[in-house]
Structure formats: structure tokens, C-alpha cells
Amino acid sequence: MRRFAAVLLDMDGTLVDSDAAVERAWITWAGEAGVGVDDIRPRMHGNPALTTIRAVRPDLDAPAAERAALRQMELQYADLHDVVPTPGTDDLVTALRELGLPWAVVTSADKQLAAARLGAAGIAPPLLVTVEETPRGKPHPDPYLVAAARLGVDPAACLVVEDSQPGIDAGHAAGCTVAALRGLDADIRLDSLADLARLLRAEA
Structure with a gap:
């Protein structure tokens, strides 16, 4: 760990923690679209809906893929059941506030879904960057580059925190240091966000 600017x-x-809601939506969509659940399961998390749909239904033309992505998002908008903060989130947000560290939420969700899920979890980020605001989503670097620019911080001075390989790839492509949850390989491995809160306080 070192000191980060954001x-x-x-x-x-x-x-x-929206894993169950995300998976319910994708399983329902897969049944409607004739896609095997085993084919889509590895792609359920971390990518924009359109990216995943293009991967599992390459036969769809652009308008059909867009319609499929809209349908998938409709399923997600309607399901906020059991959406809660992940363990350690409250501690991390408190630490960021105490340390005066700028922070942002950078998501592959759109504004409507991000607002709904963050609201359900009781999280109010100072900056939110959604999929509509960048020309390319994760795993491309654009979302993290936009967030760093809006905070007025060099990407190389930013710590990205992720739980999926597309997000880790996006953070590294943007030139950021990346911390990962779920045992994924990155510059820093975290068991929970409480670990990150402790590490940030130790470096203050």
C-alpha cells in the first residue's frame, strides 16, 4: 500500500451486494433468449449488458442486440430484493470521509440501475460514472480515466477497487493500482472493504 490521491x-x-439480483435477471433473460445458463454464467458480472449479449448472441444485428440489452436491464431495474451494502462498506466510506480522500463509484450499470442499487444500499457517492458516460465500458480503461479526470487526479495516483476480471483489466489499462476482492489476482488482494479501510488509515 501507498498513499493514493483518490x-x-x-x-x-x-x-x-447485488449478486443474486444480477444472476436472477440474467437467468431469466437467458431463458427468454434461448441462451444456455452455463454459457452465460461466466459473463454475468463485470461487463455492460450489451457486451455480454454480443458475446453470447453474435447472430443478433445491432438493433436486435440493443433491444435484448434493454430487456435485460428491465429485468434488473425490477429486482432490488436483497440488495445491500457489502461487508465493510460502511467502514470504508467512513474512512474515506475521515481521511478526506476523493472517491467515486465507477460502474458498468446505467444511471437508473446505479441510482436504484446505491439507494437500496444507502450509499451516496460524491461522483458516479455510469456506462452512458464513456465511449467504451470495462474492460476498456475509459470509465476509470473519466472518473480520474473528473476528480482532477492523475490515474496513476488512483486506487481502483474491483471484484471482476473485466474491472481489474480496466483499472490496469487506465494505469491505476488495482485492489481486488474475491481472491482475484491484482496489485492488492482484499478479503473485504474493511481491510481496505484499515490499510488506508495505516498509510494516512
């Missing part, structure tokens, strides 16, 4: 946090699976 912390950029993924939403789903990182700050917000």
Missing part, C-alpha cells in the same frame, strides 16, 4: 470503486459486488 479511490475509484466498482459498484456491483464491490460496494453493493
Whole structure:
């Protein structure tokens, strides 16, 4: 760990435990679209809906893929059951406030879904960057580059916190240091966000 100028946090699976809701929506969509659940399961988390749909249904033309993505998002908008903060989120947000560290939520969700899930979890980020605001989503670096620019911070001075490989790849491509949950390989491995709160306080 070192001192960072800003912390950029993924939403789903990182700050917000929405795994069950995400998976319910994708399983329902897969049944409607004729896609095997086993085919889509490895792609359920971390990518924009359109990216996943293009991967599992390459036969769809652009308008059909857009319609499929809209349907998938409709399923997610309607399901906020059991969406809660992940363990350690409250401690981390408190630490960021105490330390005066700028932070942002950077998500592959759109504004409507991000607002709904963050609201359900009781999280009010000072900056929110959603999929509509960048030309390319994760695993491309654009979302994290936009967040760093809006905070007025060099990406190399930012810590990205992620729980999926596309997000980790996006953070590294942006030139950020990346901390990962769920045992994924990154510059820093975290068991929970409480670990990150402790590490940030230790470096203050």
C-alpha cells in the first residue's frame, strides 16, 4: 500500500451486494433468449449488458442486440430484493470521509440501475460514472480515466477497487493500482472493504 490521491470503486459486488439480483435477471433473460445458463454464467458480472449479449448472441444485428440489452436491464431495474451494502462498506466510506480522500463509484450499470442499487444500499457517492458516460465500458480503461479526470487526479495516483476480471483489466489499462476482492489476482488482494479501510488509515 501507498498513499493514493483518490479511490475509484466498482459498484456491483464491490460496494453493493447485488449478486443474486444480477444472476436472477440474467437467468431469466437467458431463458427468454434461448441462451444456455452455463454459457452465460461466466459473463454475468463485470461487463455492460450489451457486451455480454454480443458475446453470447453474435447472430443478433445491432438493433436486435440493443433491444435484448434493454430487456435485460428491465429485468434488473425490477429486482432490488436483497440488495445491500457489502461487508465493510460502511467502514470504508467512513474512512474515506475521515481521511478526506476523493472517491467515486465507477460502474458498468446505467444511471437508473446505479441510482436504484446505491439507494437500496444507502450509499451516496460524491461522483458516479455510469456506462452512458464513456465511449467504451470495462474492460476498456475509459470509465476509470473519466472518473480520474473528473476528480482532477492523475490515474496513476488512483486506487481502483474491483471484484471482476473485466474491472481489474480496466483499472490496469487506465494505469491505476488495482485492489481486488474475491481472491482475484491484482496489485492488492482484499478479503473485504474493511481491510481496505484499515490499510488506508495505516498509510494516512
